[in-house]
Amino acid sequence: MSKSNIEVAQIQRSSVKEKKYSMNIAKKEKWAGIFFIAPQLIGTSILVILPIFATFFISFTDWTFIQGLGNMNFIGLENYEKLLKDERFIQSIVNNIWLIASVPITMILALFLAIIINKNVYFKSFFKVVYFMPYISSIVAVAIVFQLLFHPSYGPINEFLMMLGIENPPRWLADSNWALVSVIIISVWTSIGFSLIIYLAALQNISIELYEAAEIDGATAWDKFIHITVPMLAPTNFFLLITGVIGSFKAFELIVVLTDGGPGYSTSVIVYYLYEQAFENLRSGYASAISILLLILLLAITLIQWFGQKKWVNY
Amino acid sequence: MKLNIRKLLTTILMLAVGVAFILPFIWMISASLKPESEVFAYPIQWIPEELKWSNYKTAWSDGFPLYYWNSIKVTVITTLISATVSTMSAYGFSKIHFKSRDLIFILVLATFMIPAQAILVPQFLLFKYLNLFDTHVGLILLNSFSVLGTFMLRQFFMGIHDDYIASAKIDGAGHLRIFSQIAVPLVLPAISTYFILRFIWTWNDYQGPLIFIRSDHLYTIQVGIDKFSNESGELYSLIMAGAVSAILPLLIIFIIGQRYVLEGIALGGVKG
Numbered sequence: 208m209s210k211s212n213i214e215v216a217q218i219q220r221s222s223v224k225e226k227k228y229s230m231n232i233a234k235k236e237k238w239a240g241i242f243f244i245a246p247q248l249i250g251t252s253i254l255v256i257l258p259i260f261a262t263f264f265i266s267f268t269d270w271t272f273i274q275g276l277g278n279m280n281f282i283g284l285e286n287y288e289k290l291l292k293d294e295r296f297i298q299s300i301v302n303n304i305w306l307i308a309s310v311p312i313t314m315i316l317a318l319f320l321a322i323i324i325n326k327n328v329y330f331k332s333f334f335k336v337v338y339f340m341p342y343i344s345s346i347v348a349v350a351i352v353f354q355l356l357f358h359p360s361y362g363p364i365n366e367f368l369m370m371l372g373i374e375n376p377p378r379w380l381a382d383s384n385w386a387l388v389s390v391i392i393i394s395v396w397t398s399i400g401f402s403l404i405i406y407l408a409a410l411q412n413i414s415i416e417l418y419e420a421a422e423i424d425g426a427t428a429w430d431k432f433i434h435i436t437v438p439m440l441a442p443t444n445f446f447l448l449i450t451g452v453i454g455s456f457k458a459f460e461l462i463v464v465l466t467d468g469g470p471g472y473s474t475s476v477i478v479y480y481l482y483e484q485a486f487e488n489l490r491s492g493y494a495s496a497i498s499i500l501l502l503i504l505l506l507a508i509t510l511i512q513w514f515g516q517k518k519w520v521n522y
Numbered sequence: 523m524k525l526n527i528r529k530l531l532t533t534i535l536m537l538a539v540g541v542a543f544i545l546p547f548i549w550m551i552s553a554s555l556k557p558e559s560e561v562f563a564y565p566i567q568w569i570p571e572e573l574k575w576s577n578y579k580t581a582w583s584d585g586f587p588l589y590y591w592n593s594i595k596v597t598v599i600t601t602l603i604s605a606t607v608s609t610m611s612a613y614g615f616s617k618i619h620f621k622s623r624d625l626i627f628i629l630v631l632a633t634f635m636i637p638a639q640a641i642l643v644p645q646f647l648l649f650k651y652l653n654l655f656d657t658h659v660g661l662i663l664l665n666s667f668s669v670l671g672t673f674m675l676r677q678f679f680m681g682i683h684d685d686y687i688a689s690a691k692i693d694g695a696g697h698l699r700i701f702s703q704i705a706v707p708l709v710l711p712a713i714s715t716y717f718i719l720r721f722i723w724t725w726n727d728y729q730g731p732l733i734f735i736r737s738d739h740l741y742t743i744q745v746g747i748d749k750f751s752n753e754s755g756e757l758y759s760l761i762m763a764g765a766v767s768a769i770l771p772l773l774i775i776f777i778i779g780q781r782y783v784l785e786g787i788a789l790g791g792v793k794g
Contacts, residue, residue: 243614
């Protein structure tokens with residue numbers, strides 16, 4: 208039998224198989240699909256989607272954990288009205304907005320480091336590991352260490368500042384004017400590594416030819432940075448900005464361990480206030496209203512991302 | 523290779539910056555090995571004259587071994603389940619064709635936007651109702667269905683050419699066989715990356731056990747160390763020994779698997 212005969216036979220055989228297969232292919236595919244996505248779908252539905260509807264519902268009630276479900280009263284928008292007049296809630300929103308400052312600071316420092324590490328040093332991966340270390344460290348341990356480093360009277364940071372001749376260094380976490388600044392410093396420290404890795408990947412994707420062409424035209428290093436690097440990094444900047452801002456609204460663990468929202472309410476953020484209302488004051492209805500407002504806020508930021516991406520990121 | 527003097531100088535300078543950056547870690551380790559009276563001594567003695575290893579012994583004499591064991595148990599099981607669930611659904615959402623597949627995917631993905639704190643109240647209720655409150659099973663379930671892994675792995679499955687799948691089907695293979703013998707081996711590096719990341723995130727999770735665990739004997743290391751630090755008051759050297767114990771295993775895992783972790787972060791731009 209010649210070679211082509213074998214091929215023809217094979218094709219005929221497989222086409223028979225294919226026909227048989229295609230009859231119930233759609234049905235089979237459907238069941239296979241359900242089988243593969245079922246665990247995820249069931250888990251997400253029960254643990255996230257169902258609770259989100261429940262949150263929405265509870266936010267219109269005066270319910271507290273200690274009451275049984277039977278004592279739940281529907282009170283309409285009362286929780287929301289109270290919230291908008293709640294000074295501590297407003298303060299938490301303002302603190303959250305200040306906390307956003309950590310995002311651009313992180314980005315600028317990370318970009319600066321990334322540019323140096325990308326081309327100008329040996330042992331590149333060593334540096335990546337070093338800057339990434341805080342990111343993978345437990346927030347609890349990090350917070351405990353910084354409580355000591357920032358200790359107002361004998362912490363190493365203030366000892367150092369006093370050695371430099373600063374007579375009255377800030378009292379950091381113990382001072383309501385400086386506590387939020389301390390939180391920002393720590394969040395910058397923990398998140399620089401993430402931005403750095405993303406920037407390094409983005410820098411490596413910029414074609415070397417662009418720089419070579421610019422050099423032929425006599426561009427200086429600064430020209431190249433402003434006219435090539437910065438515009439080429441626009442999508443990365445945008446990504447880091449949005450994930451950073453959303454992340455800053457989720458900053459919960461650091462605040463709980465580090466300051467418990469204090470001193471006073473100087474470091475209370477929305478998620479912290481939510482936690483406090485829900486699990487310390489047991490005001491479930493009120494806390495749920497905070498959840499819903501937080502959700503609307505994050506939804507708005509996400510929408511800005513969707514539409515903004517098209518408008519601001521272009522090359 | 524010719525050594526570039528300028529590059530060498532920059533490296534040395536950057537090395538200094540890098541060391542300054544991780545000074546908090548160095549201080550922490552140093553303080554954990556000092557006698558209590560020297561913790562805040564200034565100027566800082568980075569390497570204590572006498573290494574006081576007994577700080578670790580004291581810190582560990584309490585509940586630490588149990589907290590550690592709880593953490594290992596919860597983290598390993600959560601990571602295994604989460605990686606399995608995500609790999610399966612990522613395959614389903616990319617390589618199997620069925621009605622409304624992409625719509626369901628977008629719906630599932632949208633839940634990623636919901637901050638974990640926003641649904642704590644009903645989750646708490648649900649867990650009480652199902653008797654999952656204050657159990658490790660509850661804690662494990664809580665972190666086992668992350669959408670992030672599904673999203674990340676789906677990107678990799680989409681990179682597998684459909685022809686591979688089609689020809690395997692013609693040979694009579696079902697999805698279960700294609701999945702286990704073709705698709706999974708092809709994306710194994712990505713699964714490893716997700717595995718390490720999920721391990722790190724779960725190990726470091728504080729909010730979950732803070733809210734859903736009440737009994738001391740079920741504490742994970744994160745809640746354990748927080749409690750230990752609150753109870754130890756001013757015994758800072760012991761607290762630092764506890765903090766080092768909480769961080770060290772992860773640092774080691776990270777340094778060994780750094781290539782996977784960093785490449786994964788760079789590729790997916792994933793953020794826990």
